[in-house]
Amino acid sequence: MLDKNLYNTVLCQTFSPCGKYLIAGSIYGQLAVFDLDRVLNPILELFSAEYNxxxxxxxxxxxxxxxxxxxxxxxxxxGTIGEITGWDWKSLVSNKFNKPSWIIKVPFKKSGLELWDVNSMWLSEDESKLYAGCGDNNIYSFSLEGGKLISVYEGHNDYIHCVHGKGKHLISAGEDGFVKLWDSRTPSAQNSMEPHNSKASRPDLGKWVGAVALGDDWIVCGGGPRLSLWHLRSLDAVTVFDIPDHGIHVAQFHEDCVVAGGSAKFLYQLTYSGEVKVELPISATTVYSAILRTTPNKLLTIAGSSPDIDLCTTFNYRDQVLHFRQ
Known part of the structure; x- marks a missing residue:
């Protein structure tokens, strides 16, 4: 029998709104709740091997x-396969975890029985609308109050890896090699890019785009094509980052840097001009999730193809390793 403690993969993470907990989700349908107070401030008298x-x-x-x-x-x-669920935080951070507060079923074609992965989600700043990028090539927007389907954004011709947004604008990336820009108020893409047809191309790794993020004036994306920085208005590739990866799954902006990782030995922090500021060694052979915050304290956690999650409090080096196991 497969030992989940040894062969687990963590695809996603998030922090609780109070900042006291880290939640990580695994390929085996497990939600791990880490008590960050216990991890970051262990009490010597109560210290045990279970703190991490x-x-x-x-x-x-x-x-x-x-x-x-x-x-x-x-x-x-x-987000799982075919549905999105909402869980009350009080039940999640206790042993009373039972049934979700609500369930949203992702639409599927009546002619087929296949349910699609909810690969990526983004929540509008006012928390009224939830956007889900799915394995059926579509992005769906739902009302978070009531779960009503609001819009369907069609345009990709293969499954979506990533969806992100800023204000009324959305950006998506897919297995088809396209990065598409949307106005959330209209169902058709406003613009699109093909990194595999640019100077970022890596034909040996394919055209898929695994991660994309939207900034005020910039887009960062990568996958089979190299990690690259694009000007939002001109859609020109300004910087192609020279890092030794074999595919990008994480790309985001933080202050004046780009944070990125994937199939590589490190999570990178890079300047817009391409300088490597930080190389963080990681436990996983492939990074699928890296989340960071600056309040109530600085914290970066990195997860992927490993049951171990790296934790950094300065963004410059790994402080601890958390273990997704009982």
């Missing part, structure tokens, strides 16, 4: 893969 393990591990029905996670003030939002 989850306070709770909750299991979803049918052990369905957890593909994506989001935090709202009221709920932990969990």
């Amino acid at each position: 393990k989850p306070k709770y591990i909750h299991e979803l029905e049918n052990e369905v893969q957890i593909c994506s996670l989001l935090t709202s003030q009221k709920f932990l939002i969990v």
Whole structure:
């Protein structure tokens, strides 16, 4: 029998709105709840080998893969296969975990029985709309109050890896090699890019784009093509980052830097001009999730193809390793 403690993969993470907990989701349908107070400030008298393990591990029905996670003030939002669920934070950070507060079923074609992965989610700043990028090539927007389907954004011709947004604008990246820009008020893409047809191309790794993020004036993306920085208005590739990866799965902006990783030995922090500021060694052979915050304290956690999650409090080096196991 496969030992989940040894062969687990963590695809997604999020912090609780209070900042006291880290939640990580695994391919085996497990939600691990780490008590960050216990991890960051262990009491010497109560110190044990369990301090860097989850306070709770909750299991979803049918052990369905957890593909994506989001935090709202009221709920932990969990994207799985064919549905999105909302879990009350009080139940999640206790042993009373039972049934979700709400369930949104992702639409699927009546002619087929296949349910699609909810690979990526983004929540509007006012927390009224939830956007989900799915395995059927579509992005769906739902009302977070009531779960009503609002819009369907069609345009990709292969499954979506990543969806991100800023204000009324959305950006998506897919297996088809396209990065598409959307106005959330209209269902058709406003613009698109093909990094595999640019100077970022790496034909040996394919055209897929695994990660994309939207800034005020910039877009960062990568996948099979190299990690690259694009000017939002001109859609020109300004910087192609020279890092030794074999595919990008994480790309985001933080202050005046780009944070990125994937199939590589490090998580990178880079200047817009391409200088490597920080190389963080990682436990996983492939990074699928890196989340950071600056309040109530600085914290970066890195997860992927390993049951171990790296924790950094300065963004410059690895302080601790958390263990996704009981």
